[in-house]
Amino acid sequence: MTSLRQMKMRITTDDQKFPGMKKFKVHGKELKSLPRSLFSMLDLEVLDLSPERETCLFFQLTSIPKEIGQLALLKVLILDTNQLKSLPEEIGYLKGLERLALSNNLLRSLPSNFCKLRALKSLHCSNNQFRDLPEEILNLPDLVFLDFSNNYLMELPAAISNMSNLQTLLLNYNQLQELPESFCQLQRLETLWLSSNNISSLPANFGKLSRLDWTRWCTSSALDGNPLRNPPMHVAKQGPKAIGQYFKSKQGKNVVER
Incomplete structure (x- = not known):
């Protein structure tokens, strides 16, 4: 059994990604049975429970223990890169958590207490x-x-505007298959990747997402791989301003026709 003293000797503060923060990394076989003394190191700021690439299989x-x-x-x-199907409700006690990486697992849902992570700034749930x-x-x-x-998302809730x-x-x-109209209220968005979905039409107010810059970033990550018709892909790739102009002209045309 690994003692608390031995565990504390493995705490580092020189990780360039987290300068000055107290970090602990669990290695290899310890992932099969996490040392209980791990959860007595109450001053930890960074905990890495992701397996090393060469041993992840x-x-x-x-x-994850409730502790x-x-x-x-x-x-x-x-x-990241575990076989997690669920998280314990106790994760909601981590009130100061700012970054949580859950990618490459088997998750279908999050615990109800997850909403208590009010300090969370970055959430990674891919794959x-x-x-x-x-x-x-x-x-x-x-x-x-x-x-x-x-993932397997088929729709986004209207409350995404929150x-x-x-x-x-x-x-x-x-x-x-589509984005809700309320999506256009996310006006602080700077990066949006929607490639490889089934989206055929964007919301009419999409042009309000003026901070997006698809002319500067790789547009293949933005919309490629969608059956987009409204607006046409060549218009959409020009960015929100062109999209807004497209829908505005279309609306004007409909008024004339009436």
């Missing part, structure tokens, strides 16, 4: 099994980065 987490809720000072929790965007994340006030790419501080939203490789 052999040592992965299948569950995770004891690490009240955690700001970063990395759980899971979500069929719906969890309602537990819709009212997280500080969330600026959200990645739900490579996520008014989002700057980056990655939804590529899903099964979305």
Whole structure:
């Protein structure tokens, strides 16, 4: 059994990604049975429970102990590339958590207490099994980065407009058929990836997303792989301003025809 003293000796503060923050990384076989002393290190700020690439086929987490809720000072929790099907309700006790990485797991839902993570700024959930965007994340006030790419989302809730501080939203490789009109209220969006979905039409007010710049970034991540007709793809790739002009001209044409 690994003692608390031994565990504390492995805490580092020199990770360039998290400078000055107290970080602990769990390695190899420890992922099969997390040391209980891990959850007594109450001053941890970064906890990495993602397996190393070369051993990920052999040592992965299948569950997270409820004791995770004891690490009240955690700001970063990395759980990528495991075999997680669920998270414990106690994760909602991590009130100071700012970044949570859950990509490459088997998740279909999030616990109800997830909505208590009010400090969360960055949530990574790509390559899971979500069929719906969890309602537990819709009212997280500080969330600026959200990645739900490579899932099975078929629609977005109208309440997505509540996520008014989002700057980056990655939804590529899903099964979305449309975006709700309320989507156009996310006017702080700077990066939006929608490629490889089933979207044929954008909302009429899409032009209001004026901070998006598809002329500067790689447009293949934005819309390619959709059966887009309204507006046509060549118009959409020019960005929100061109999209707004398209719908405005279309509306004017309809008025004349009447």
